[in-house]
Each structure stands twice: as structure tokens, then as C-alpha cells.
Amino acid sequence: MSAFDLIAGVLLIASALAAVTLKNAVHAGLALVGNFLVLATVYFALEAQFLGWIQIIVYAGAVMVLFLFVIMLLFDAKADVGAGRMPWMRPIAAALAAVFFLALAYAFSGVGPVHPLAEIKLAGGLPGPLGQLLYGPWLYVVLLIAVLLFAATVAAVVLVQPGVRGARKKPQVLERERELEEVDR
Amino acid sequence: MQATTEYINILIYLGIAAGIGVVMLVLGALLGPRKPSPTKLMPYESGNDPAGEVHRLPVHFYVVAMLFIIFDVEVAFLWPYAVNAGKLGIAGFWAVTAFTLIVLAGFVYEWKKGVMKWD
16 A cells, blocks of 8 residues: 555545535535545546546536535525434434445455456556547447436426426425515515 | 656646645735724625625526536547547547437527526
């Protein structure tokens, strides 16, 4: 284990713990951004360079920005969701997390590195060799992802359009909207 | 492993850049005059008193971010093709065209729905 492994591991676990424990949702989201950045450096170290950059561009740059948009859009930074409700859940959740961690540690205890890095030609995980796979043997998966992205676009548009045909609003929603309109006036 | 060692240069660069930034912030904090008063700490609204809370924000920001993710992922898939365009030949070209057209169909849909209009 090198110094990099140790530092990256500690940073990854610390930022992940911060993301699940911090009460302020904006702080938790930023902790997750930090986690993604450290994870990208781990990808670089494992010779998955393209994946590392995509991790930074798509996850840290696009997905987490959407998350932070939504948190701030809803003024929900200090929501502390379900804080007073079911306080006995917290120790149970912590215990289950510990059990899951121990099970994983047990499962991996006897296993060494399955494919030692020295034995496979990774070519640095650059987009060049990856493209030969993506638009070769993995083409059908890539086209399915295109369909998935199309469906995601349509869903994103439909789910936020208030005036979609056939979408009937619940009475509570209509009442809340009327209240908000009066507040605006 | 030479790829990995090149990234150490980026880490050093990030460290130096962060160091210079911190030095500038610390200098600004130490050297400026500091007389906080309730009036100075009030949010600035063109000299008026703050107008209270906003109850909702337009959903446009969410839609733009959502569409940005989708087309960002599309670019992530186009990049490995772009560096391989010659090697993949005509079959690769039709493959990437099919991929792009399917994702573009979603773009046409949201264009026709008028989601990108800001009014």
C-alpha cells in the first residue's frame, strides 16, 4: 500500500461519511463533489484516465450541479429530513451499515487482486482504445444507452411541465398553488 | 505507469494555485480595515430594505441542468469516437450517427415542447 492509496482511502471515506452525516444538504452535496474528485484521482492511478475525466466532467460537473440547483431551488438546505421522527432508527441504520461493511470485508478478505495491473494491457484507459470497444463489441449497449438518454430527456420534460395533457393535479396541489399566488400578489 | 506520474504535475500545480489563492485571501483578511455594523451586514438591495423571502424559484434552472447532464453524457460517448474516427471506418460512422440521432430525437422533443424558452 502506497502513501497515495492511504491518503486517497482516508479522503474517500471521510468525504463519504460527511456526505451522509452533515445536516446541511449543501454541505453534504459539496462533500460528495469532493468524494468524486478524489475518486477520479484513484481512477487515474488505476490507469482509467478517460473514466477519471468523465467522472469529473459528468458526475462532479453536471450531476452534482443539478443536485445543488435542486437543493437551493427548494430552499431545503437545512431540512434535516425526518429528524424528530423515529429516533430509534439511527442506531439500527448504523448497525446495518456496519454489518454490510463487515460482510464485504469478509467476502474480500481472502481475495487478492483478481487481475494484477501488470498483467493486462490497459493502454492508460485512454478514449482511443476505449472507442474501439464502445463502437465495436459494445455497440448495442451504446445504442441502448442512447435510447435511455432519449427516454430521460422526454421524462425530464414531461415531469416538470405543469400543463401536460392528461396529468391531473391533486386537490392539495391546486390549493397550495392558489395560496402561493395570493402570497405573490 | 508513466501516465500516473504525469498527473503528479497536475497535483503540484493545484497545490501551488491553492496556496497562492489562500495567501491572497489571508492578506486581504489581515490588512483591510474592519468595522462591521448591522447596516453594513444587511443584504444589498439597491439601497432599499430587503424585500423578504421568495417562495419559489422558476423550474427552468432544473430543466437546463437536467438537459445538460444528458447531452454531457452524449459528448462523453462522442469523444471516444472522435479520436477513432478513421480506424472505425464507415461502420463506426453509422454507429455514431445512430447514437447521435437517437439522442437528438430527445432534443427535438424538448425543442417542440418549448422547454428552452425563458418567459
